[in-house]
Amino acid sequence: MDKKEKIISTAFNLFYQYGVHAVGINRVISESGVAKKTLYTYFPSKEELIAATVEYCDLRYFSRLQSRIKKIEDGRLTILELFNDLDDSINRRIIASPPFYGCYFINVSAEFSNPENLIHKICAKNKNEMYELIKHHVSKILPSEKDVIEVSETINMLFEGAIVRAHILQDLQSAIKARTAVEKIILSELK
Template sequence: MNKNTTNTREKILATAEQLIYQNGIHATGMDLLVKTSGVARKSIYRYFANKDEVAAAALNARDIRWMEWFRTECDKADTPQERILNIFTVLKGWFESEGYRGCAFINTAGEVGDSANPVRLIAKRHKQKLLDYTLELVGQLDIEPSLPLARKLLILVEGAITMSCVMGDYNAADDARDIAKLLLEQVSQ
């Protein structure tokens, strides 16, 4: 791909991601994508067969970028315990950021009924990556078995995200952090 092709495709995906995050998949039609991106419909169809392909590609790009950001921020803490607790500090910062509208993957998965739909599969893969990362952190604690604790921590993460978005309660991250701290104390005894 030449630079213009890459830039146009990236512009389409960035615009689609923004619109989907703000409005949802169903409210983001091709007309809105054309108007907001400034890319002609014909050009969009050169890269993507339909709106579903655009949405899936935009969500895949968000997954990669979001996970990279999240891991980088969480890994700034020194010890495994601190990195695990830092998850909730990072989440709270995200909750308080401008334009926060919850988890794009939870939101879009909720719009799609079919569990085999690509959007649902992308959301599932994203949550699996979160579980894998949490499991990686728990594995650094040198406890056995790691998976039950990692799953509990993921439930705290998802619960905090849901409470922050639905209830507007950004302190849910602090509450989840307190519970995570109790779990960590329990497994270190």
């Protein structure tokens, strides 16, 4: 891992656990083992570092998720696998996964709530990518575009709600409960 990757990885782990505004640059420097000048060479501002961690998290998340679902051809099974993956994340069954502190994108966007802020936009991009992924697989099983949009939005809300319940209420079964609801929705739409 090169120095830039080390800085991003270290900052991500610290920001995810403690929050982006609770962690100072000096702590990132100390824990990543780089000089202050090195950090500022790559990231002239803390906001640029935060943006890099959000992009890093997005890339890691979708790479892992795509490798998990790429061999599943059935749209219904793919959608259910998204919830299995979420359950594995919540319950720390993914190798090299940090403890579950909620959704990094939700957490960071709460600290940068202005929708025009670059960091907020990157977080929103992740949420839109997830919605589009769900919609793509729903379109494999439902013929009507109207139904695809409606069902995709519902599934996406269940997915996001499961994340929030797991984080705030410590409901470690939230993804499984949401998956069960999704199965019922899909079955009712297929009738």
